[in-house]
Amino acid sequence: MSKHLVTLNVNGEDHVLYVDSNERLIDTLRHRIGLRSVKEGCGTGDCGSCTVLLDGRPVLSCLILTVQARDRRITTLEGLGKGDELHPLQEAFIEDHAVQCGYCTPAMILTAKALLDRNPEPSEEEIKEALGGVLCRCTGYYSIIRAVRSAVKKMHGVRRMENER
């Protein structure tokens, strides 16, 4: 099998790697770069646990080959906060009790981030639709939806203050 030299920008850092043609992005992220927040729940693109952001859009890293992500920007949960500061979504997931077993949490937070980045004030339906691709078996989704709404409030609060300045 041929090897390919690829550059991936992961969480703001460039990684230059030799990868096999058939290497899955999830394996590169987990095993080569050590980003363990990316979770495998089915390996067939049905559960959404392996969701990462590719140029800001949620993708299933178990269905993407690493070579397809060449020269693109990848975000995992590890890349979300700034230093010790949590992203408003991370804060809201704690405060709204939106975390149970934690296995889908990285995918849920990243999917919500992608939604809020392109639609800062989504409706309830839009939130449900956006999260529809990630399965959660513990929470029944209600607390996760509440957390996304809280994060919207937090982010808007900040924006409004910035505008007032």
Next chain:
Amino acid sequence: MSDEVVVAKLLRELERKAERGELLYIGESLARLDSLEKVLGRPVYTGDMLPDETVYVKVVHSRLPHARIRSIDVSGAMEYPNVLAVLTHADVPGENISSALIPDRQLLAYDEVRSVGDIVAAVVAEDVRHAEDGAERVGVEYDPLPAVFDPLEALKPGAPRVHEHGNLVKHMKVRKGDVVRGFEEADVVVEGTYRTQFQDPVPPEPMIGLAMPGGDGSLTLIGSLQSPHVVRDCVARILGFHRDDVRVVQAVTGGAFGTKSDEMPVDVLSLAALASIKTGRPAVCSWDRREMMIMETKRHPSVIYHKTGIKRDGHLTAAETRVYMDTGAYASLGVLVIMRATFHATGAYDIPNVKTDGYLIYTNNTPAGSQRGFGAPQVIFAAEAHIDDIARRMGMDPIELRLKNMLRPGGMTSTGQLMDESCGLPDCVDAVVKASRRGRGRFDHGSGRYRRGMGMAILYHGNSLGPEGSDYAVVDMRINRDGRIVLGTGLTEFGTGSLTGVAQVAASVLGVPLNYFSIERPDTGKHKPTGPTVASRVVTIGGRAAYEAAKRLRARLDLVVADVLGCKLEDVAIVDGMAFCKGGERTMEWADLVEAAYERGVKMDEEGRYVVPECKWDDETGQGMPYRQYTFGAAIAEVEVDVETGRYRVTDFYAAYDVGKAINPAGVMGQIEGGTVQGLGYAMMEELVHVNGRVMNPSLADYYIPTAMDIPERMHMFIVEKPGVLGPFGAKIIAEPPAVLPAPAIRNAILDALGIGVNDLPITPEKVLMKLLKKSS
């Protein structure tokens, strides 16, 4: 005054405070202890800790539902690159049995396979891909045997035998009064048959186990599991090890829902251990989703017959019920599931004459076992559907019929157990009825294409294990010199937040904030046996053990405070990590208090142990007190059905549960919401289809579970608190019951909307439409 007298006095004072509700943190929705690491993506699940030199194990499972194994040829796999070993029954040094209760299941089959989930061999390779490819090169020759897939067929004379000892695994009975006389007294007798399906638990994290060799021949096993001590004992038996030479650690576990308390963790950890012993390297055995859906234990399918006598005034006089559960090829924990199912089979009603028979039956389907609700979802679906069928037949309002017959304080269960003031069922019913559209005015059934209906269901749910097992808990508590409080227990948590609840109980007794606590990973090398983590019992029974430990530590600390600050014992207070004497000026920080205690040589660790008082159950008479306390619940579903397509949606779901005392209300509500949606999946869409023993839809593309798009539009929750006798501050269990009520409530709502009763789960649009077409023709 002797020390013991002082401690006893303090304990009384603490208990009085608790009764007055003066203890901090109880009833507060504190954030769970692991939520920060989880939103950062940092928890270490088993698959996140594989050393570089790890070898991989993949299994070969049977292709036939029932067959004799003629030969197993491993040569093709052994010649495949990077394959290190192939394991078969011949490689099992100890007893080749992977089951806890009935020794009916081989870890690696040697003479016969009885379901397509049976493991025949396992291939050990340098990486997953080669292990998988190697597994395809193991040649197994079979001689097919006659098989049986229907539990009722399996009971008939001459049916193919799944095991030599016959297909009936267990018969359980409940007897109360005299049903013959009860039916004579009835004005009307109503009968009904109800069926439920295989439900897959779908824990988000698939099954995985890692074996790490210690240099001295010992083994450490790390896995995604519920009950480390049970797993240790079973794996040690398979390996032929002394149990102390096997150490089992529970890694962070991504959901379990009962299936990780059954045989699956024993399978993967035993195979990983055998591979590790063979190669001298760390070994991991994991199942992918497809393998999970074939090999893991699922919810038992059932057929349930009801026959009920009723007077014209609506009083039930007699109930005769038969529950048939298909446990697949192996009993697993099914022998306990049928027990709980039989106890609860006639529902939360006070019926004077009851005769219930429960049968657990082998077939050549894949094995069923422990899953959230543990027999209750099947029997409560049938019982509650049947109550609505009776109401319809009698021309009565189904809520009125329930109010007339349901359990209340002073009422008696089918097993002859008297209900006391801790029966909060009437309050639960009241809460959901008042909140529903009907309670707020008239319910509009609509007309034309979209019809609306409302349906109710109620339950009672025996707490903890009762006659199902040894019911105790041990929680070790240690206050470190830096003030940190460390909890260690063999009880586990796999998503519910139960150990946060346990810490919250201790925080309340000690008077320190929750963030002073840390919880050790459950580890058989460190923690004492503590009974299995099942039956939602961690906060209730484990919390009670933590309460016992914390009380003793608190009493000793109060003595130190009184000594240092120079006041009377009864004036000592510790509030939010600050100690002081009532009426005094001086205070003492928690860290200083702990330091002062250490300087005085005070014992700063304690083993908390709680043993549930023995339950009285008599298999022969079918009578007794199987559980010491019950959780109660009531739900109403409001649905809107499209009569053109049979599609329906649940617009509102009202759920009220009597949890005794909500230690952490947000945690309780998380269980209600999550359980409701899991129950909604059971009601509306989930079915693991078996055809001649083969699983037809072992993937999440073909087996649907609810997504965020499928949940009821509005979820209304109510917490009722009628304290029980077991849990700390009166707490009762909550994780399982919410998964039970959606199926009957939704079924009854569709009955209300259309006059159509769908009696076999799941209630798909196709079934609704077929019934509609049949009705109109």
